[in-house]
Each structure stands twice: as structure tokens, then as C-alpha cells.
Amino acid sequence: MAAQIWGSEKRARRRREISAKIAQMPELHDSKPLPFMTREEKIMESARKLTILTEKMGQIIDPTDPAELYHLNNEVLGLEGNPMALHGVMFIPALSAQASDEQQAKWLPRALRREIIGTYAQTELGHGTNLQNLETTATYDLATQEFVLHTPQITALKWWPGNLGKSSNYAVVVAHMIIKAKNYGPHPFMVQLRDEKTHEPLPGITIGDIGPKMAYNIVDNGFLGFNKYRIPRTNLLMRHTKVEADGTYIKPPHAKINYSAMVHVRAYMLTGQAIMLASALNIATRYSSVRRQGQIDKSQPEVKVLEYQTQQHRLFPSIARAYAFQFAGAETVKLYEHVLKEMKSGNVSLMADLHALTSGLKSVVTYQTGEGIEQARMACGGHGYSMASYISEIYGVAIGGCTYEGENMVMLLQLARYLVKSAALVKSGQSSKLGPLVAYLGVKSEPTSLIDRIPNSGFTEYVKTFQHVSKRQTLKAADMFFGLMEKGEKREIAWNKCSVELNRASRLHTRLFIVEAFVRRVNEIADIRIKEALTDLLHLHVNYELLDIASYALEDGFLSASQLDYIRDQVYLYLGKIRPNAVSLLDSWEFSDIELRSVLGRRDGNVYENLFKWAKSSPLNKTDVLSSVTQYLKPMMEKARL
Ligand SMILES: CCCCCCCCCCCCCCCCC/C=C/C(=O)SCCNC(=O)CCNC(=O)[C@H](O)C(C)(C)COP(=O)(O)OP(=O)(O)OC[C@H]1O[C@@H](n2cnc3c(N)ncnc32)[C@H](O)[C@@H]1OP(=O)(O)O
Numbered sequence: 001m002a003a004q005i006w007g008s009e010k011r012a013r014r015r016r017e018i019s020a021k022i023a024q025m026p027e028l029h030d031s032k033p034l035p036f037m038t039r040e041e042k043i044m045e046s047a048r049k050l051t052i053l054t055e056k057m058g059q060i061i062d063p064t065d066p067a068e069l070y071h072l073n074n075e076v077l078g079l080e081g082n083p084m085a086l087h088g089v090m091f092i093p094a095l096s097a098q099a100s101d102e103q104q105a106k107w108l109p110r111a112l113r114r115e116i117i118g119t120y121a122q123t124e125l126g127h128g129t130n131l132q133n134l135e136t137t138a139t140y141d142l143a144t145q146e147f148v149l150h151t152p153q154i155t156a157l158k159w160w161p162g163n164l165g166k167s168s169n170y171a172v173v174v175a176h177m178i179i180k181a182k183n184y185g186p187h188p189f190m191v192q193l194r195d196e197k198t199h200e201p202l203p204g205i206t207i208g209d210i211g212p213k214m215a216y217n218i219v220d221n222g223f224l225g226f227n228k229y230r231i232p233r234t235n236l237l238m239r240h241t242k243v244e245a246d247g248t249y250i251k252p253p254h255a256k257i258n259y260s261a262m263v264h265v266r267a268y269m270l271t272g273q274a275i276m277l278a279s280a281l282n283i284a285t286r287y288s289s290v291r292r293q294g295q296i297d298k299s300q301p302e303v304k305v306l307e308y309q310t311q312q313h314r315l316f317p318s319i320a321r322a323y324a325f326q327f328a329g330a331e332t333v334k335l336y337e338h339v340l341k342e343m344k345s346g347n348v349s350l351m352a353d354l355h356a357l358t359s360g361l362k363s364v365v366t367y368q369t370g371e372g373i374e375q376a377r378m379a380c381g382g383h384g385y386s387m388a389s390y391i392s393e394i395y396g397v398a399i400g401g402c403t404y405e406g407e408n409m410v411m412l413l414q415l416a417r418y419l420v421k422s423a424a425l426v427k428s429g430q431s432s433k434l435g436p437l438v439a440y441l442g443v444k445s446e447p448t449s450l451i452d453r454i455p456n457s458g459f460t461e462y463v464k465t466f467q468h469v470s471k472r473q474t475l476k477a478a479d480m481f482f483g484l485m486e487k488g489e490k491r492e493i494a495w496n497k498c499s500v501e502l503n504r505a506s507r508l509h510t511r512l513f514i515v516e517a518f519v520r521r522v523n524e525i526a527d528i529r530i531k532e533a534l535t536d537l538l539h540l541h542v543n544y545e546l547l548d549i550a551s552y553a554l555e556d557g558f559l560s561a562s563q564l565d566y567i568r569d570q571v572y573l574y575l576g577k578i579r580p581n582a583v584s585l586l587d588s589w590e591f592s593d594i595e596l597r598s599v600l601g602r603r604d605g606n607v608y609e610n611l612f613k614w615a616k617s618s619p620l621n622k623t624d625v626l627s628s629v630t631q632y633l634k635p636m637m638e639k640a641r642l
């Protein structure tokens with residue numbers, strides 16, 4: 001199963017080897033539990049491990065393999081981030097995709113050797129989503145052949161970029177490029193921020209940390225201001241766009257090609273989200289098979305809480321989602337790598353499809369991951385609320401994904417643009433022009449769903465039902481939009497008035513893609529036992545998801561009430577079938593105790609001993625009487641007794 005999750009036998013084996021090596025290297029372990037550290041201590045601890053990794057990485061992993069790097073990162077540094085998180089996730093990808101060969105030769109080897117630390121500075125205090133209204137300017141000075149970076153007012157301060165505050169000395173900065181008083185829109189520039197020897201900010205640069213966040217606090221998200229700060233013309237990233245010495249602007253082959261670093265993260269973060277969801281579920285499911293509370297049959301002893309149907313209903317559909325996200329994520333990364341290769345050689349024809357797909361997936365996956373993690377936390381009762389479970393930290397980090405790389409509602413609306421264009425093709429009889437991901441919009445569906453009507457139809461009728469509701473909602477939302485415009489509404493106003501319906505269409509389309517990715521994967525599996533276990537999980541997935549969106553299929557009578565009863569019964573049937581495999585389905589992800597960082601979810605299952613040991617090690621328990629008591633509470637009580 002691990003091979004299915006991680007993509008191949010070899011990958012699963014390599015993960016085990018890497019975990020085993022790390023287990024033997026105490027210098028790479030947390031020196032004490034992270035929840036007992038201050039933010040400063042965590043940052044220090046992370047930097048300590050990071051420098052050891054820089055020395056020893058080659059002995060543990062193949063540093064050119066992103067999957068091995070990510071595993072090493074999760075084991076050693078953990079999901080709360082590290083001082084170079086953005087260096088690998090955005091700075092290097094931005095340089096790789098957007099710097100010219102000459103620029104790459106100058107900067108990439110230095111970045112890869114970690115001679116310099118970089119980040120991606122785009123968002124500002126006043127604008128994140130609406131890139132067209134960023135305020136930082138890069139004005140070309142023809143006389144010196146330099147760009148002058150400037151922050152005109154407080155709202156133009158860069159705000160949020162990870163590791164910008166304290167760790168990075170370089171950044172890819174996105175600023176509006178102005179040449180001879182003409183604004184060419186946001187462009188990426190390579191900018192040195194700090195002196196390479198002293199790490200002091202360079203003159204003209206104001207920089208710092210934005211303060212503690214809901215989670216992800218090892219990362220020093222930062223602010224940055226420029227006071228007429230000059231950089232050479234050749235620091236504009238020039239793979240696709242060029243500015244010649246005389247100020248001549250050469251435009252890129254696609255207007256949004258400079259957005260590629262964002263698409264990169266959107267494509268890769270699905271796997272990251274699946275891992276966080278599976279981690280939280282692993283903790284909760286292990287704990288649920290140890291925790292005994294109450295009886296189902298009063299004549300019998302207390303049961304493991306995992307025997308309760310409500311507990312299974314809380315956890316198992318999310319187990320199915322974690323697998324589904326992992327499979328959909330693997331397909332997306334493949335597509336991304338393909339599009340990136342094409343893009344580098346000038347073929348930009350697939351960019352729109354990739355953008356639409358990643359926008360939808362990013363939004364649906366982060367939202368459902370957050371839901372699943374929070375349910376996992378509640379499924380642990382009181383102990384889920386303790387940092388000993390570590391689930392609240394996992395939640396805090398994962399839920400950030402709903403916001404970063406494009407706020408979810410906004411990204412759903414980006415997919416909706418693509419769906420509306422596709423709907424227009426269908427309506428004008430040009431269905432043959434539809435891309436493969438939306439081809440179903442042009443296919444006539446049966447008048448009613450055939451779920452429960454055709455024996456042995458596998459998952460086909462489920463997929464057709466998802467296609468039907470997604471198609472119907474897309475066409476309905478598009479009709480509403482076109483209708484408003486026909487009535488004379490301005491395009492933007494009409495769009496806003498339909499945006500809730502449009503986003504519904506985007507979610508349904510994305511959920512269809514996820515279901516199809518799961519089905520495709522199960523169909524490919526040769527090992528009969530693995531296929532059987534995943535087929536059960538897929539049954540749960542399609543029935544649970546369909547029940548969740550049933551109102552869309554009921555409103556036009558595509559599904560009947562009796563079919564809905566059947567679907568509901570299938571959910572209950574498969575909850576029971578999955579129960580014996582539940583812990584194994586999560587243990588198959590092979591997270592080590594070091595990586596999970598959860599006292600509650602340790603592999604040994606000694607929950608109570610581990611919790612008591614953990615509580616005793618709390619810094620508050622170093623002394624029996626705290627100074628808060630001697631200084632305040634004791635005098636208060638004494639005064640009251642007088
Ligand atoms: C196998 C290996 C396993 C390894 C696992 C590794 C796991 C890794 C896990 C990663 C963990 C992540 C760690 C966390 C780090 C956090 C870092 C966070 C960073 C950031 O947040 S950076 C800042 C991000 N900011 C945003 O995302 C801003 C969002 N806004 C936008 O993107 C845009 O403003 C916009 C898209 C919403 C709108 O742009 P714009 O106004 O310019 O465009 P229009 O709306 O007018 O649209 C015009 C047309 O352009 C198309 N378009 C837009 N974008 C793109 C694109 N990127 N590509 C192609 N086309 C694009 C639109 O669709 C429009 O097209 P149309 O035809 O006119 O409809």
C-alpha cells in the first residue's frame with residue numbers, strides 16, 4: 001500500500017531507508033517537544049538542524065529528488081516551517097522558470113549551494129489577491145540602466161512573504177514595471193536585500209518579521225519596503241520578458257507566464273495537504289483504537305471508540321479523501337512538469353488548462369483537508385485539544401493553504417472563468433473544441449442516474465452522476481451569467497451576481513476530477529489485496545461524496561429518493577467494511593513517530609503513559625510553586641483571609 005501512496009516500491013523503500021537513517025542521527029531530532037519551546041527557540045532549533053542537513057544531506061537523500069527532499073524536511077524540520085522554507089518552494093522554482101539561461105548560471109548554483117537564501121515577495125499590506133493593483137514600482141532609469149524599486153506608501157509594503165523577515169538575503173520581488181512612464185504590469189525582479197557578510201539590511205531597505213501567526217511560526221513571514229532602491233536592468237527575470245538597454249519592452253509568449261511560481265506551489269501543495277490530513281487521521285485513528293469509552297452492548301466491557309459508527313463516519317470518509325488527494329496530486333504534478341517543460345521551450349498552449357485545474361484543486365483540497373483535520377481533533381475528545389496530540393498545529397498549518405497561493409474563493413472563480421468559456425462552446429455547438437478535462441460538458445447524459453439500476457456497473461454510474469451534476473451546475477451558472485448580460489448588466493456586475501453559483505460549479509467540477517483520479521488509480525492496480533482494500537475505500541468515497549452533493553442531483557430528479565437511500569446504506573456498509581483495515585490504511589503512509597510529533601498518536605499505543613510523561617516534562621512543572629502564585633495569587637488569598 002505504501003508503494004501506491006508514494007508512487008512506487010522504490011519510493012516507499014527509499015522513505016523507509018531515509019527514516020531509518022534519521023532515527024540513527026540524534027543531532028537531527030527535536031531537542032525537546034516543539035510545543036514546549038518559544039518561537040525564538042523553535043527558530044533557533046530549526047536553523048541548527050538546517051545547517052547540519054546542509055552538511056549531511058547527501059549522506060541521507062538524493063538532494064535532486066523533490067520527493068526525498070520533502071520527506072527529509074518533514075521528518076527533521078517538521079511542518080511548522082523552517083528558515084529556508086520559501087527558498088526551495090518558490091525562490092528556486094521562480095528562478096528556474098523565469099530567469100534566462102545567463103541569469104540562472106549566475107544565481108541558481110549559488111542558491112542551490114545555499115550561499116544565498118531567497119524568498120518570493122509579492123503580497124503587500126494593501127493587496128494580495130489583486131496583483132494588478134500591487135503598488136510597489138520598478139521604474140526604469142534609462143541613464144543608468146537600472147530599475148528603481150520604490151514603496152510609495154504604507155499599503156505598498158511587502159507583507160507576508162515567508163522567511164523574508166529575518167532569514168533571507170535575496171528575494172524575487174514582484175513590482176509594477178514602468179518604462180518611459182508606461183506601466184507594463186507586475187514583473188519579477190531578483191533583488192539583494194541584505195549584505196552577504198553582515199546580513200544587515202542594505203541602504204534603502206526596510207525589513208522585519210510580521211509577528212506570530214495562527215501556526216507556521218518557525219517561518220519568519222516578513223515586511224519589506226524600498227526607498228528608491230536601485231538594481232541593475234539585468235535583474236528583471238528575463239526568460240520570457242525582456243527589457244533592452246534602450247528601454248524596449250519585449251513581451252512574453254503568454255500574459256500570465258510570470259505567475260508560474262504560484263502555479264508550481266498550487267500543483268505541489270496537494271501532496272502536502274494529503275500528508276497533513278493523513279497525519280492527523282493517523283493520530284486520531286490510532287488513538288480511537290486504544291481509547292475505550294462506554295458500551296455498545298451493556299452486557300459487554302467498554303468498547304474502543306473506533307467501534308462507534310459516529311466515530312467511523314467522522315474519520316473514514318476523510319481517510320478516503322486523503323488517498324484521493326494523494327492520487328489527484330500525483331496526476332497534477334505530472335501535468336505540471338509536462339506543462340513547465342513545454343513552457344520553457346515556448347509552448348504555452350496548456351497553461352490555461354493547468355491554471356484552471358490547479359486553482360480548483362487547491363481550493364477544494366485545502367478546504368476539505370481543514371474539515372478532516374478538525375474532525376480528527378474532535379474525534380480525540382479532550383486529548384485532541386492538548387498540544388500533545390499535535391493535531392491543532394497540523395490544522396493551523398494546513399488551513400493556511402486556504403489563503404496562501406490565492407484565496408480559495410478567488411481561485412474557484414478563476415476555474416469558473418474556464419468553465420463558463422467551456423459552457424459557451426457547448427451552447428454554440430462547438431463541443432468538439434472542449435479540452436479533455438471538460439469534454440463531459442458536451443456529452444448528453446441519460447435522463448436519470450443508473451446507480452443501483454445496473455448490476456456490476458462498478459463506478460461508471462457514479463462517475464456519470466458526478467458528471468451530470470457538474471455539467472448541470474456549470475450550464476446553470478453560465479446561463480444565469482449570460483442571462484444577466486443579455487438583460488444589459490455589465491459583465492463584471494453580472495459575474496459578481498452569479499459568483500456563488502459559479503463557485504458551486506467549480507467545486508463540483510473539481511470533486512468530479514478527484515473522484516475520477518481515484519477511479520483511474522484503482523483501475524491500474526494489479527495486486528489483488530491492495531485493489532480490494534482501495535476498492536472498499538473508493539466505494540465509501542463515491543457514496544459519501546455523492547450524498548454530500550445530493551441536493552444537486554435531486555433537484556432535477558436525476559437521483560430518486562430510493563437511490564439516495566441506497567447510497568446512504570452503501571456508506572454505512574463500507575464504514576463497517578473499512579473498520580478492520582482503518583488503522584492499517586493510515587499506518588501504510590509510514591509516518592515515523594519522529595515525523596508525527598504526536599504523543600497521542602505514537603505507534604506503540606501507550607497513550608496514557610506517554611501523556612503522563614509528557615505532562616510531567618512541561619516547563620510549568622519544574623517547580624511546585626510558580627512565581628505567579630507567590631507574587632499575586634498567594635497574597636490575594638492571604639488578604640481575603642484577613
Ligand atoms: C512528487 C514530489 C512530492 C513533493 C511534495 C512537495 C509538497 C510541497 C508542499 C508545499 C508546501 C507549501 C508551503 C507553504 C508555503 C506558502 C507559500 C505561499 C506563498 C504565496 O502565497 S505567494 C503569493 C500568492 N499570491 C497569489 O496567489 C495571488 C492570487 N492572485 C492571482 O493569482 C491573480 O491575481 C489572479 C489569477 C486571481 C488574477 O490575475 P489577473 O488579474 O492578472 O488576471 P485575470 O483575473 O484578469 O485573468 C486574466 C486571464 O489570465 C488567466 N490566468 C490568470 N492566472 C493564470 C495563470 N497562472 N496561468 C494561466 N492563465 C492565468 C485567467 O484565467 C484569465 O484567462 P481568461 O481566458 O481571460 O479567462
Ligand SMILES: Cc1cc2nc3c(=O)[nH]c(=O)nc-3n(C[C@H](O)[C@H](O)[C@H](O)COP(=O)(O)OP(=O)(O)OC[C@H]3O[C@@H](n4cnc5c(N)ncnc54)[C@H](O)[C@@H]3O)c2cc1C
Pocket residue numbers: 086120121122123126127128129130159160161162216221400403404405406407408409410413
Ligand atoms: C501562511 C501564509 C504564507 C504566505 N506566504 C507568502 C509568500 O511567501 N509570499 C507572498 O508574496 N505572499 C504570501 N502570503 C500571502 C498570501 O498569498 C495572500 O494572503 C493571499 O494571496 C490572499 O490575499 P489577501 O491576503 O490579499 O486576501 P484578500 O484578497 O484581501 O481576501 C480577503 C477576502 O476578500 C475576498 N476577495 C478578494 N478578492 C476577491 C474577488 N476578486 N472576488 C471575490 N472575493 C474576493 C476573499 O475571498 C477573502 O474572503 C502568505 C499568506 C499566508 C497566510
